Amino acid sequence: MTGIALRALRLQDLGPRVRVRFSRHPEQGYPGLSPVEATTGPLELVAMVDTGSSLTVLQPGSFQRLGIVPSEETWIGSPAAQRQPHPSYVGTLTLAGTTGEVSMVARAVEIPGLGHVDALLGRDVLTRGRFLYDGREGACAMVLGGTEIPMMDPLEDRTEPGRGGG
């Protein structure tokens, strides 16, 4: 069992990672939350691209920090669990590209167990662009909105992950 757990952590550690921001919708004001209860600025996150996920996943508590309430129940399932309804949230996902920022509406769920990353970017994001994996070189490249999204160096350690900008 220990071997399996360690292997899972390595998969996540070595996966393609990008730095992203998650924030409220531009039209959303400030819900009835005090500054202590809600981080009003965007969350700066380290996200791993995972083609095994069909939607974006964030660590539990992320949306409460942003003052975003669930928008609906989304059906989700995994190879290890039966399908079930799960609260989903909608916000704005922003990635910094080489020629500018790319922002998009993203629907996400909160699930524990992301290990050493704050979020997963799933196929919902990848459908908006191109993601290339070069197995020989062990390198990945992502293009969204016509701009290349720099991947984090595989050896780069995360610093102050999941911090809010409020």
Next chain:
Amino acid sequence: MGRIHEAEMASYEKHRADLLRESHGHWVLIKGETVHGVFETEDEALGAGYRCLGDRQPFLVRRIERPEEEKVHDLPWYLTLRP
């Protein structure tokens, strides 16, 4: 735990046939029993919701789909869903 947007989902189901006929694939904005509008994109529907309804009262923005089209999202095996 209560279902999210129970009233809005009931309203969506009530109006689903008409919505499908007129706006299949678009996005509907619903608060309570009231359908506030249909929009081409999720972003437009959300923006209209926040502008018209504010953000203190949750509203439903949902893609207009047939029941068999509703997607079940899949997650990686290493994530544990609640029991």
